[in-house]
Amino acid sequence: MIEPITGLSNPAVKYLRSLRDKKHRRRERRFMAEGLRLLTDARVTGHLPVILAMAASRDPHPLLDTLIGEVAAGGGRVLELSEAALTKVTGKDNPQAVCGVFDEFDTALNRIDRSSSSIVLVTQAMRDPGNLGTMLRTADAVGAGGLVLVDGCADPFSVEAVRASMGAIFTVPLAVAPWSDFREWLRSGPGQLVGASLRNAQEYRGAPYQSPCFVMVGNESRGLPQDLEDECDLRVTIPMHGRADSLNAAIAGAVLSYEAVAVLCRDRG
Amino acid sequence: MIEPITGLSNPAVKYLRSLRDKKHRRRERRFMAEGLRLLTDARVTGHLPVILAMAASRDPHPLLDTLIGEVAAGGGRVLELSEAALTKVTGKDNPQAVCGVFDEFDTALNRIDRSSSSIVLVTQAMRDPGNLGTMLRTADAVGAGGLVLVDGCADPFSVEAVRASMGAIFTVPLAVAPWSDFREWLRSGPGQLVGASLRNAQEYRGAPYQSPCFVMVGNESRGLPQDLEDECDLRVTIPMHGRADSLNAAIAGAVLSYEAVAVLCRDRG
Numbered sequence: 236m237i238e239p240i241t242g243l244s245n246p247a248v249k250y251l252r253s254l255r256d257k258k259h260r261r262r263e264r265r266f267m268a269e270g271l272r273l274l275t276d277a278r279v280t281g282h283l284p285v286i287l288a289m290a291a292s293r294d295p296h297p298l299l300d301t302l303i304g305e306v307a308a309g310g311g312r313v314l315e316l317s318e319a320a321l322t323k324v325t326g327k328d329n330p331q332a333v334c335g336v337f338d339e340f341d342t343a344l345n346r347i348d349r350s351s352s353s354i355v356l357v358t359q360a361m362r363d364p365g366n367l368g369t370m371l372r373t374a375d376a377v378g379a380g381g382l383v384l385v386d387g388c389a390d391p392f393s394v395e396a397v398r399a400s401m402g403a404i405f406t407v408p409l410a411v412a413p414w415s416d417f418r419e420w421l422r423s424g425p426g427q428l429v430g431a432s433l434r435n436a437q438e439y440r441g442a443p444y445q446s447p448c449f450v451m452v453g454n455e456s457r458g459l460p461q462d463l464e465d466e467c468d469l470r471v472t473i474p475m476h477g478r479a480d481s482l483n484a485a486i487a488g489a490v491l492s493y494e495a496v497a498v499l500c501r502d503r504g
Numbered sequence: 505m506i507e508p509i510t511g512l513s514n515p516a517v518k519y520l521r522s523l524r525d526k527k528h529r530r531r532e533r534r535f536m537a538e539g540l541r542l543l544t545d546a547r548v549t550g551h552l553p554v555i556l557a558m559a560a561s562r563d564p565h566p567l568l569d570t571l572i573g574e575v576a577a578g579g580g581r582v583l584e585l586s587e588a589a590l591t592k593v594t595g596k597d598n599p600q601a602v603c604g605v606f607d608e609f610d611t612a613l614n615r616i617d618r619s620s621s622s623i624v625l626v627t628q629a630m631r632d633p634g635n636l637g638t639m640l641r642t643a644d645a646v647g648a649g650g651l652v653l654v655d656g657c658a659d660p661f662s663v664e665a666v667r668a669s670m671g672a673i674f675t676v677p678l679a680v681a682p683w684s685d686f687r688e689w690l691r692s693g694p695g696q697l698v699g700a701s702l703r704n705a706q707e708y709r710g711a712p713y714q715s716p717c718f719v720m721v722g723n724e725s726r727g728l729p730q731d732l733e734d735e736c737d738l739r740v741t742i743p744m745h746g747r748a749d750s751l752n753a754a755i756a757g758a759v760l761s762y763e764a765v766a767v768l769c770r771d772r773g
Contacts, residue, residue, distance in 0.1 A: 280747065365634065369752050378745025399752075406747045440766055473762070476647025478549065478675045482758070483638050483668075489755045490762050493742070497709055 236307045239291070239315045243323055247314055251288055251324040254336060257390050266392035268404070269325055269334040271299055276402030277337070278302055284335025288314040290321050293332040306335075326394075339392055342411040344383070344420045352380035353446035353499040355426075356492060358484070359414070359463060360454035364389040366485040368399025373489040374407045377496045380447065381408035385417050385463075418466060421449060429495065430459050430467035431487050439471035444495040446503075452488040505576045508560070508584045512592055516583055520557055520593040523605060526659050535661035537673070538594055538603040540568055545671030546606070547571055553604030557583040559590045562601040575604075595663075608661055611680040613652070613689045621649030622715035622768040624695075625761060627753070628683070628732060629723040633658040635754040637668025642758040643676045646765045649716065650677035654686050654732075687735060690718060698764065699728050699736035700756050708740035713764040715772075721757040 240247050253259040254267045265285070268274060274284065275298050287306045289299070303313050316324065325334060340346075347355060356374045361367050367389045374382045388411070389396060397404050412420070421428060427445040430436075431452045451467070453459035458481075464470060473482060473490055482490070509516050522528040523536045534554070537543060543553065544567050556575045558568070572582050585593065594603060609615075616624060625643045630636050636658050643651045657680070658665060666673050681689070690697060696714040699705075700721045720736070722728035727750075733739060742751060742759055751759070 276747075369755060372748065372752055373755060375746030375748050376742075376744050376751050401750070401752075402748060403746070473645070475645050476765070477644030477672070478545075479641065479644050479671060481670070482645050483641055483670075483754075485752075486638060486642060486755060486758045489751070489759055493759050496745070 237303070237313045237315050240320060241317070243320055245320070248316065248320045248323060251286070251336065255326055255394060257393065260390070260392060264339045265336050266339055266397060267334055267336055267394055268397045269394065271296060271333050273397070273402050274302055274333060274335050277335070277405045278305065280405045282337060282405050283309050284311060284337050286312045286314065286336035287333065288316055288321065288324065288335070289333040290318050291315045292318055299333060340409065342409050344410045344412050344417065346408045347381040347383060347410050348408070349380060349424055349426055349447045352378055353448060354378070354492060354496055355380045355383065355447060355449045356488060357383045357385060357417070357449050357451035358388055358488065359385045359451060359459055360457070361388045361452070361484055362455055364393045364395035365399045366455065366483070367391055368396040368404070369485040370488055371400035371403040371407050371409070373485065373492060375403040377492045379407065379492070381410060383417055384409070384411045386414045414463060427468045428466060429469045429471060429491070430464050431472070431491055432459060432464050432467065432470040433472055434464055434470065436470035436472035439473050439491055439494055441498060442469060442471045444469070444498045446499050448495050448499060450488065450491050450495055452484050452491070455484045506572070506582045506584050509589060510586070512589055514589070517585065517589045517592060520555070520605065524595055524663060526662065529659070529661060533608045534605050535608055535666060536603055536605050536663055537666045538663065540565060540602050542666070542671050543571055543602060543604045546604070546674045547574065549674045551606060551674050552578050553580060553606050555581045555583065555605040556602065557585055557590065557593065557604070558602040559587050560584045561587055568602060609678065611678050613679045613681050613686065615677045616650040616652060616679050617677070618649060618693055618695055618716040621647055623717045623719060623761060623765055624649045624652065625757060626652045626654060626718050626720035627657055627757065628654045628720060628728055629726070630657045630721070630753055631724055633662045633664035634668045635724065635752070636660055637665040637673070638754040639757055640669035640672040640676050640678070642754065642761060644672040646761045648676065648761070650679060652686055653678070653680045655683045683732060696737045697735060698738045698740060698760070699733050700741070700760055701728060701733050701736065701739040702741055703733055703739065705739035705741035708742050708760055708763055710767060711738060711740045713738070713767045715768050717764050717768060719757065719760050719764055721753050721760070724753045
């Protein structure tokens with residue numbers, strides 16, 4: 236049931252390693268998640284890896300035993316690697332003792348159900364995979380109906396994004412689309428587009444958010460392009476009290492999302 | 505005025521490289537900041553590097569010329585490195601064309617002036633330098649009187665933290681202290697200690713924040729230890745609407761800080 240893998244040039248090691256590379260990930264339509272906690276979160280939400288890889292020197296753990304049993308029962312491969320091989324796979328000196336390979340999810344816009352929640356998060360050209368993963372985590376925390384990635388965002392299936400999502404990659408509906416496609420889809424149904432902006436914007440606090448509310452933040456250094464801002468039904472700004480003129484994009488997204496959710500809950504209640 | 509530095513084993517290259525290492529940084533009490541934007545933010549707020557290093561192949565830029573002139577006039581060294589040497593120094597394949605070495609700031613608790621603002625941020629055992637830098641940036645954005653690092657936080661002078669702070673390392677008063685020292689200092693004057701917590705906590709929104717309000721968040725995975733929570737005058741919690749039970753620590757800190765600032769401004773107004 237458990238396949239021992241020896242050597243660093245074993246094809247399985249090379250295959251796992253290749254998934255750190257976006258090109259290979261795209262071709263295979265698979266991605267990697269690391270750590271027992273993340274893999275357990277995935278399992279609990281109905282996602283089993285097609286390949287489970289762990290160190291031969293691992294400590295035993297009942298959650299890992301459960302995972303091994305379910306992956307094997309589901310027809311997946313369970314591999315046991317040397318520490319050196321696992322280091323090669325994960326790219327970290329101190330690899331977590333287990334990682335899993337998952338089939339990528341469908342990321343079509345119709346994965347987002349706008350009737351499922353009062354809020355959906357949208358990012359445009361967000362380049363940092365850590366920020367993207369954090370946005371997924373925030374989307375989970377505010378109970379968002381999903382996260383839409385518009386126009387040249389980082390790869391949400393990168394190891395860094397998956398790690399920063401702390402499991403939210405498995406729980407938050409995710410869509411990837413060009414702006415024009417997203418706009419068309421958005422306008423085909425109910426939805427208020429709210430943009431984080433500095434132009435013609437009102438204070439974010441207590442602004443007239445409406446459900447379903449699509450909260451959009453832009454690129455880390457440039458913010459939203461003007462044509463996207465122009466399309467917004469509401470532009471809001473977070474006041475800056477210091478010397479800098481901006482917040483981290485994922486922070487701005489979270490502050491706006493929590494405010495919108497609070498206003499929408501109040502109006503509903 | 506500009507010293508050309510040749511070779512990778514030049515002592516200046518080795519010295520700059522050594523500052524990526526915490527041990528050397530501590531001993532030298534110096535830290536490094538990268539990029540023209542960060543260095544310009546530093547200059548504007550009255551901080552000049554003691555060493556300025558840049559690629560010989562750099563593009564000319566008026567802000568860089570200003571910086572070079574002021575560093576030289578102030579008695580600092582201005583070094584011109586090969587791209588290979590700059591890559592060695594910054595540890596990045598694609599180094600930004602300029603970096604500077606600064607004397608560390610004093611981080612005693614008396615750097616924090618609790619009468620200067622209605623809010624001060626506090627982190628306990630925050631391990632991720634990116635989160636720490638983001639907290640600094642958030643502290644700047646909310647106009648906080650400072651950021652206090654309690655008990656085993658990451659090094660705020662690491663390259664990663666400085667980078668994530670987007671210049672706030674130069675603008676936000678920073679203190680580093682053991683919990684017992686911080687508690688004693690806190691209780692020696694006015695101040696409400698507010699902890700992000702799940703135990704006996706009330707909804708963060710509209711909670712009775714009082715100025716000066718010390719908003720404290722804990723370690724990324726463990727949160728605040730019980731004895732710190734017990735000391736809090738107010739414990740607040742951010743509702744979680746999803747499957748996960750937590751937010752990124754820097755996100756939680758920002759959501760709480762913006763709420764506290766809004767409540768305090770409202771009460772004042």
